[in-house]
Amino acid sequence: MPESGLTWTVYDADKMTQREIYGAVLADLGDKHPEIVGLSADLAKSTKIGTFGDKFPDRFFNFGIAEQNMFAVAAGLAKAGLTPFVSTFSAFASMRACEFVRTDVCYQNLNVKIIATHGGTSFGSGGATHHATEDLSIVRAFPNMKLVVPADAIETAHAVIACMRTPGPVYVRIGRGFEPRVYEKTEYDFEIGRAVEMKPGRDITVIATGVTVFHAVQAAKILEADDKLSVRVINMHTIKPIDRDAIMKALTETRRIITVEDHNYIGGLGAAVAEVIAESGKGCAFQRVGIPDCFISHGYPEDLMNLYGIDTDGIVAKVRDVMGREFETDEDWEDEV
């Protein structure tokens, strides 16, 4: 067994959604960790935490459609010394139960792991009531919280395992299903808080998270072939704590950065990267790409991502736009001060 303890491979993951591999990995972890308990709010099947529940019925609790109480109970279970994994849709984890996550879990810095499914536009047909395009922004503002958005199924497996070696609250945001595979190998250097360079590049850096990492890699290939551009792609799977070093390296070496996320462009990955850049005092051509601060329509997730410009086509267009943009270098500033 590899050092990570992962019993699943990319080949297994290829046939599984992020949710499915989450359920399977958690059920595996349950053998080694009797302190793990599972909590659901009538979404055991939808979130796949039910896989754990089927295996460990005495350590699994359904609370019905009552998310606030579920997070309060999770806090109590953590206070008792257990490690609750709590799953519901991202919209409900971040908004319906918002204050319970903040005050019961984060304020007391409890060992509660939130695996929030159906993130971003992935619940396409569900419409605005079920889309979670604000959750990263909301949860990022909670002290003590770590915020992870895995790119594909195998990264979800790594993230779930990493939860167990990361004390305190963690919010892992995954999709509804059919997340395209990004990684070729099962084992790579996954660590919460450290970005993964998916592709080297000199001309521009695309910093993506979650399902948009796949599209960023595809866009980079198109841009290299058609535009002769050298595009660096960074998978910023952890939005908090953000990997400042990866951002500063990209800023220094490529001087052009775009961020891409399946989320409102306000408050999530783009904002976290922008904060690092702004506070560095260094100039850079910069563009956030995300949902343009609106409630999006219902539809197939692929169509929605295309419609709002957060898929391969949208990234290609935005990179071309940013490549043509002027920005002031450090020297330019000398004249104006």
Next chain:
Amino acid sequence: MALTSQERTDLKRIGREIRETIVDVTGWSGGAHIGGSLSMTEIVTILYWKYLRIDPKNPKWEDRDRFVLSKGHGGVGHGVVLCKRGFFDFKHLEEYNHTDSMLGMHLDSKKVPGVEVSTGSMGHGLGEAVGLALGARVLKKDWRVYCVIGDGESNEGSIWEAAMAAAHYKLSHLIGFLDRNRMMIDGPTEEVMSLEPVADKWKAFGWNTRVVDGHDLDALADAIEAAQAHTGSPTMIVCNTVKGKGVKFMEDDPAWHYGGLNSELVQKAKASIAEM
């Protein structure tokens, strides 16, 4: 087992001392949630001096009973009780509300020895108590969980979510107390948002329910011992209380939900308590 006359005398004395200290802290701290702290005084006194399995010198003792003050604005009352029960030094009460001191309006479980759960926002503590009770079951521990909720707090939907869950999971080792002082910030509970018939509500939610005079130590003792012996469902003891109990000029006046006391009022309040 009913209280012995010695126990009754002792608990009454301790209750008076707690009330006096609540008044003192309210005076020197500039203001506190005094009304609801005085209404729950007998409930917390009998728990901390008779029924809770705790060790103030070892507040993290694994097998201790868990007490959750879901009505977290009773923090001044809970803080006084913990101090008098020996969890920490009196100087912390003197520093109540000081910037970065140990004790503030709502007690922080990471700072205050003996506080299991950080409460303050309404409708959170009962759910956390449910979690502590479920935790005992998973870990095969025999600790009990005692939780005091407020009546104004009972407007929160999350209280009833927790009520459903506790009954569903048959948490008979969870014993709740409703501090039914009938007052909330904006006035009487039945004017602001009707709760009655509140005992019937708890029964309908599947709780073993009993109504007592929340200032009657013998009635509380009977109810707690019956709850401890009860199996198959959680217990809610609806405690009819008086907001501001013991301080005549505060009793039943919602204005004393939160307030400050100058030295004259401190003396007046203490004189009133002495007559209890």
